[in-house]
Amino acid sequence: xxxxLTFLILLMVSISFLSSQDVIENTKNxxxxxxxxxxxxxxxxxISDESGEFYFKYPRNLKISxxxxxxxxxxxxxxxxxxNGNFKQNFFKKGQxxxxxxxxxxxxxxxxxxxxxxxxxxxxxxxxxxxxxLNEYAIQHNLPSRLDFVVFYNExxxxxxxxxxxxxxxxxxxxxxxxxxISESEDKVKDLISFPIKLYTVGSEGQGSSMFRLSKLIILPxxxxxxxxxxxxxxxxxxxxxENEKIIRSFKRNYKRVKPPKDYRGVKLGxxxxxxxxxxxxxxxDINNLFVxxxxxxxxxxxxxxxxxxxxxxxxxxxxxIDSFFINLNGSLLATDRDSIFxxxxxxxxxxxxxxxxxxxxxxxx
Numbered sequence: 001x002x003x004x005l006t007f008l009i010l011l012m013v014s015i016s017f018l019s020s021q022d023v024i025e026n027t028k029n030x031x032x033x034x035x036x037x038x039x040x041x042x043x044x045x046x047i048s049d050e051s052g053e054f055y056f057k058y059p060r061n062l063k064i065s066x067x068x069x070x071x072x073x074x075x076x077x078x079x080x081x082x083x084n085g086n087f088k089q090n091f092f093k094k095g096q097x098x099x100x101x102x103x104x105x106x107x108x109x110x111x112x113x114x115x116x117x118x119x120x121x122x123x124x125x126x127x128x129x130x131x132x133x134l135n136e137y138a139i140q141h142n143l144p145s146r147l148d149f150v151v152f153y154n155e156x157x158x159x160x161x162x163x164x165x166x167x168x169x170x171x172x173x174x175x176x177x178x179x180x181x182i183s184e185s186e187d188k189v190k191d192l193i194s195f196p197i198k199l200y201t202v203g204s205e206g207q208g209s210s211m212f213r214l215s216k217l218i219i220l221p222x223x224x225x226x227x228x229x230x231x232x233x234x235x236x237x238x239x240x241x242x243e244n245e246k247i248i249r250s251f252k253r254n255y256k257r258v259k260p261p262k263d264y265r266g267v268k269l270g271x272x273x274x275x276x277x278x279x280x281x282x283x284x285x286d287i288n289n290l291f292v293x294x295x296x297x298x299x300x301x302x303x304x305x306x307x308x309x310x311x312x313x314x315x316x317x318x319x320x321x322i323d324s325f326f327i328n329l330n331g332s333l334l335a336t337d338r339d340s341i342f343x344x345x346x347x348x349x350x351x352x353x354x355x356x357x358x359x360x361x362x363x364x365x366x
Contacts, residue, residue, distance in 0.1 A: 023236070026253035026321035030314070034363065035324045038308050041357040044340065045085040047072075048353040053087050054079050056352040062335040062342050065109055069129060070342075072354065073104060078116065080129070085356065091116075091131045099125055099133030106149040108221070115156075117149035124149070124156060139182065141189050151221040153242045155181040159195075159217065163209050170202040170269075170276045177217050177231065179240070192245055195219075195231040195238075200278040202271045210269040212278045220290040220297075228290050228297060235286040237299065239319070251319030257283040258302040293336040294365050296322070300333060314364070323364070331355075339365060 029035065047070075049055045054077060061073040068083030078091040091114070093100045105117035113134065116125045122139040137156075139147075148159040160178050174196045181190050197217050203209020220228040227240040234257070239249040260281060269276040284302040288310070291298040296314050303311035309328030316322055327333070331345035334354065343355050 022250075024249065024251035024319040026251060026319075028254040028256075030321045030323050032323040032363070037325050037361075039312070039325045039327045040360040041327075041341065042360055044356040044358050046353050046355045047081060047085045047087075048351070051087065054090060056354075059344060059352060059354060060334070061106060062354065063107075063109055064335065064337040065112075065129070068337075071107070071109070071114070073107065076104075078104060078107065078114075080131075089131055091127055096121075098136050099127065101125070105147075108149070108151050110152050115149075115152050117147075119147070120145065122147055137184050141182070143189070150179070150219055150227070153225055155183045157181050157227075157242065159219070163203070163211075164201055165203050165205045165209060166201060168202065168204050168272065170200065172198060172200050172214070175199050175201075175213075179227075181242075193240065193247070195229055197231050198233065200269065200276075202269055202276050204272075207272060210271045210276070212267050212269060214278070214281065215285060218287065218290050220292065222292055222297075228292075230287045230290060230299075233281075233283070233285050235301075237287070237290070237297070237315070237319070249319050251315065251321075253313065253321050255286055255301070256303075257286060258304075259283055289333065291333065291336040293341075293359070294338065296364070298336065325361070 057075045059072050059074050063071050070081040070085065072079045076092050076094060080088040080091065082088060092104060096102060101118045103119045105119045107114055107116040112129050114127045114129070116127065118125060124137045126134040128134055144160050144162050146161065150157040150159060158180055160180060161176060164173050164175060175198065177195045177197060179192045179195065181192060195217055198214040199211045200214065201209055201211035215231060215233040218230040222228055225241065225243045227242065229238045229240055230236065235255040236250065236252045238247050241248045264280065266277055266280055269278065286302055287299055288302060289300040291300070296316060299313040299315065301311045301313060305326055308326035310326065312325055312327055313321065314323035329343050331343045333341060334344050335342040339359050341357050341359060343357060345353050345355055
């Protein structure tokens with residue numbers, strides 16, 4: 001395991017060096033003179049589990065087909081809804097046979113098909129939009145047991161990592177997150193690039209580990225062959241070209257970092273009967289999430305106004321900072337699509353629902 005971790009660290013250094021480039025520096029203020037406004041939205045419909053046909057426990061990975069069909073994953077569920085939010089079916093079938101799942105990871109939409117990653121054992125299942133089983137690809141390569149499926153673009157793209165062991169020491173480490181591709185036709189694996197994150201960890205081989213991620217990896221597929229990536233604590237976005245296998249653009253802006261709130265509560269890491277406390281971070285992660293709406297990149301930042309909500313920065317494909325606005329939501333932003341957003345909300349009884357809102361600000365749609 002030590003040799004594997006050493007290899008990944010060396011690979012991270014070498015391929016990150018090969019892809020290094022100048023960073024586009026944007027100023028503090030975007031081009032739009034009306035930046036800083038509150039985005040106007042209008043409710044379209046709400047999806048709830050009141051009918052009892054399905055349930056919401058941890059709804060996530062909401063994705064929309066070009067025709068407007070909505071897919072949502074949850075515990076032992078891959079739910080399909082029509083473009084009006086009406087429930088159609090659950091594609092998840094428990095089991096280990098063809099078209100069945102033990103534990104479902106990420107999925108992606110390809111034409112009129114869905115490609116779903118099953119974790120342990122690692123396999124990829126193809127279904128059509130009616131849930132009909134089409135194909136299955138078992139991943140037999142000698143890879144870490146934990147893989148995160150990213151997207152399909154002629155080949156399958158994954159993130160792999162080996163949990164770091166520190167011989168029982170509590171350390172801050174760079175944690176390699178290796179993007180790699182698997183060619184089903186040629187049955188080969190190709191390492192592409194590393195997007196390392198920082199984490200506090202303590203552990204040893206044979207006893208496992210405990211960790212706290214100081215930064216997080218966010219990957220957003222775009223226009224089939226690109227990936228927008230954020231993986232550092234500070235404000236920085238990278239654009240990776242899967243066709244040419246390189247970062248073609250990195251950009252950021254002059255951003256005022258946000259300190260943790262006064263009531264910030266840290267985490268406790270337990271290992272071998274001892275408790276470890278990562279130090280309070282000086283700042284929150286600058287970037288919370290990435291979305292695309294009508295071909296423009298939305299960057300959800302750590303800036304939050306009590307009355308206006310979260311600050312969203314907007315960039316064009318060239319990395320130019322063109323707009324920013326606040327979005328005041330009674331929940332968390334899950335997805336964007338055309339002129340709409342989808343929000344996960346919770347009512348006074350802790351019941352979850354997903355609400356589609358139409359964006360009324362026409363200036364966002366050049």
